[in-house]
Amino acid sequence: MTKEAIGAALLLLGAVVVRLVVTGEYLSFVKQSLAIPLLLSAALLLVLGGLELRASMQASKHDDEPGAQDTGATPVADAFDQQVGDHAGHHHVGDGPRMGILLLAPVGVLMLVPAVPLGAFAADNGAANRVPEMSVYEELPAPTDGAVEMLLPEVVGRAVIEPESIQDTPLRAVGFVVVDEDRSDAYLLSRFTVGCCAVDAVPFQLLVVTGGAPVPEQEQWVEAVIRFTGEVLDDGQEQVPVFELVGQELIAAPEVPYVY
Amino acid sequence: MTKLDVERLTPAGRLRRPIGVEWLAAVVVVLLGARFLTGGVGFTDAAISTWGTLFVALNVQALPFLVFGVTISGIIAAWLPAEALARVLPRNRAGAVAVASGAGVLLPGCECGSVPISGRLVARGVQPAAALAFMLAAPAINPVVLVATWVAFPGSPMMAVARFVASLATAMAVGWLWLRRGATDALVERARARVQDRETPMATFVATATHDLLHAGGYLVVGAAMAATIQVAVPRAAVDVVADNPVLAVVAMASLAILLSICSEADAFVAASLTQFSLTSRLVFLVVGPAVDLKLVALQTGFFGREFATRFAPAATIVAIIAAVVTGGILL
Numbered sequence: 144m145t146k147e148a149i150g151a152a153l154l155l156l157g158a159v160v161v162r163l164v165v166t167g168e169y170l171s172f173v174k175q176s177l178a179i180p181l182l183l184s185a186a187l188l189l190v191l192g193g194l195e196l197r198a199s200m201q202a203s204k205h206d207d208e209p210g211a212q213d214t215g216a217t218p219v220a221d222a223f224d225q226q227v228g229d230h231a232g233h234h235h236v237g238d239g240p241r242m243g244i245l246l247l248a249p250v251g252v253l254m255l256v257p258a259v260p261l262g263a264f265a266a267d268n269g270a271a272n273r274v275p276e277m278s279v280y281e282e283l284p285a286p287t288d289g290a291v292e293m294l295l296p297e298v299v300g301r302a303v304i305e306p307e308s309i310q311d312t313p314l315r316a317v318g319f320v321v322v323d324e325d326r327s328d329a330y331l332l333s334r335f336t337v338g339c340c341a342v343d344a345v346p347f348q349l350l351v352v353t354g355g356a357p358v359p360e361q362e363q364w365v366e367a368v369i370r371f372t373g374e375v376l377d378d379g380q381e382q383v384p385v386f387e388l389v390g391q392e393l394i395a396a397p398e399v400p401y402v403y
Numbered sequence: 404m405t406k407l408d409v410e411r412l413t414p415a416g417r418l419r420r421p422i423g424v425e426w427l428a429a430v431v432v433v434l435l436g437a438r439f440l441t442g443g444v445g446f447t448d449a450a451i452s453t454w455g456t457l458f459v460a461l462n463v464q465a466l467p468f469l470v471f472g473v474t475i476s477g478i479i480a481a482w483l484p485a486e487a488l489a490r491v492l493p494r495n496r497a498g499a500v501a502v503a504s505g506a507g508v509l510l511p512g513c514e515c516g517s518v519p520i521s522g523r524l525v526a527r528g529v530q531p532a533a534a535l536a537f538m539l540a541a542p543a544i545n546p547v548v549l550v551a552t553w554v555a556f557p558g559s560p561m562m563a564v565a566r567f568v569a570s571l572a573t574a575m576a577v578g579w580l581w582l583r584r585g586a587t588d589a590l591v592e593r594a595r596a597r598v599q600d601r602e603t604p605m606a607t608f609v610a611t612a613t614h615d616l617l618h619a620g621g622y623l624v625v626g627a628a629m630a631a632t633i634q635v636a637v638p639r640a641a642v643d644v645v646a647d648n649p650v651l652a653v654v655a656m657a658s659l660a661i662l663l664s665i666c667s668e669a670d671a672f673v674a675a676s677l678t679q680f681s682l683t684s685r686l687v688f689l690v691v692g693p694a695v696d697l698k699l700v701a702l703q704t705g706f707f708g709r710e711f712a713t714r715f716a717p718a719a720t721i722v723a724i725i726a727a728v729v730t731g732g733i734l735l
Contacts, residue, residue, distance in 0.1 A: 148426070149613055160466065172460035177467065184470035191616070194609045242621025247430060249462040249624065256455030264449035265456075271641065272677070275558075313713060339555045341460035342676035395440065 154191030507540025536578030683731030
């Protein structure tokens with residue numbers, strides 16, 4: 144890549160990162176705690192991009208002088224590109240490695256594929272309900288509006304490990320709908336927990352038997368009031384607790400789609 | 404101050420055409436065109452959209468660590484002379500290997516940056532075994548990498564500790580191995596021939612930081628694509644077969660580390676995405692990667708010669724796997 148191309152690419156990358164953070168779209172990918180590091184690194188990218196562009200302008204001025212050969216500093220690790228390039232017939236003698244053009248691939252993907260959080264496909268694809276065996280649960284908090292607020296992964300964990308702690312208690316949990324193709328009277332209420340970011344997301348799912356209420360659309364976010372039936376489906380790989388629906392409200396996707 | 408540099412002419416002595424702005428503009432125009440033609444909504448097919456989310460997530464998550472890493476390695480390349488390290492190393496050769504390994508903690512560098520730095524150390528008269536130990540330790544156990552590992556495994560804080568221990572052990576063991584058996588004369592001569600003088604510290608900083616960023620960033624993107632593809636396209640049952648067999652899992656993780664060549668600041672996030680694999684096999688991925696991978700072998704061949712690389716890579720791979728498996732068995 145030439146200095147101009149490197150400078151332009153770094154500026155573009157920095158701008159895209161700023162946009163991700165400012166619009167809140169970054170929450171589909173990583174945790175909130177990464178906002179400041181992302182902005183700092185975007186600032187560094189913009190500065191580096193600016194310096195590269197300035198260096199390219201100075202270099203082009205030098206080029207006009209007689210006897211000028213080198214267009215500027217040569218990065219140290221070009222040995223790699225030379226070695227590989229020389230053998231593969233893929234020559235590189237610019238100011239930066241050709242590999243660098245790939246940095247624009249995530250920008251391209253962001254332009255073509257909507258920045259949405261993981262949904263039904265990933266929930267079906269991943270091994271669901273991996274409840275940590277060491278989980279310890281506290282006393283249930285007091286109910287508000289007739290139900291106890293609880294994050295969906297905790298609901299699943301209690302149902303699998305401490306079923307008696309939620310027996311007969313209406314719980315209010317937020318998740319998105321994954322349609323169960325075999326049943327028209329039930330859906331899988333789902334939510335992901337993430338450790339570092341979307342790449343290590345683990346889906347948590349519970350089966351909601353609607354008892355006549357309509358099954359919402361695939362990936363519709365729902366605030367559901369549910370009651371544990373005591374039944375846990377087990378196919379040898381995944382344990383899915385079964386709940387009966389007390390009431391449901393369709394809601395907009397939460398700002399933070401994952402549970403940390 | 405002297406700067407390390409390499410020849411930039413092809414064997415024919417002719418400059419080839421690098422990628423220019425016009426190509427960059429063409430890429431952006433094509434992407435915008437594709438977006439326009441698909442009605443601006445983008446591809447919404449569930450599998451593609453999931454792949455996109457995973458791919459972008461890994462890149463976004465790793466970006467700050469990558470940028471901070473290359474900034475620090477640029478500062479070190481520009482303002483901290485390799486001679487400073489040469490001066491603090493003890494005369495005793497075995498001791499020099501140990502101190503050089505430990506110095507990796509203080510001198511963070513991208514792994515591609517640490518190869519030329521150790522080449523420069525050798526050229527300045529540092530014991531080659533100590534320089535090699537430094538080359539293995541610097542990218543693997545520096546603070547940026549350890550923080551990244553800690554962030555990548557919030558549920559297993561011992562992962563960062565295990566990585567530190569296993570990588571430090573690998574660096575020292577390979578260094579000591581080289582003291583006993585390594586032939587180094589040709590290596591020293593070659594490293595000397597590679598060292599040249601360069602320009603101002605600021606120019607070196609910008610050049611080193613952007614070069615490392617583009618180079619490591621390119622490999623990160625390839626690694627992220629691979630990790631997203633494993634999750635979306637490879638059947639879970641197939642991955643489980645490999646992941647559930649301890650020997651297969653270790654071999655698979657070591658091979659993946661060597662093939663993917665992801666830089667050490669970002670590899671913890673790829674390891675975190677491989678959720679079906681045991682922590683110990685993922686530790687193998689983290690310890691082997693910064694020591695041996697395709698780009699490092701190519702780089703080491705360039706700096707130290709083919710004969711060196713063909714001896715060094717297998718030795719470092721075996722030592723790294725043993726160190727990771729033993730450390731993982733005890734700590735994880």
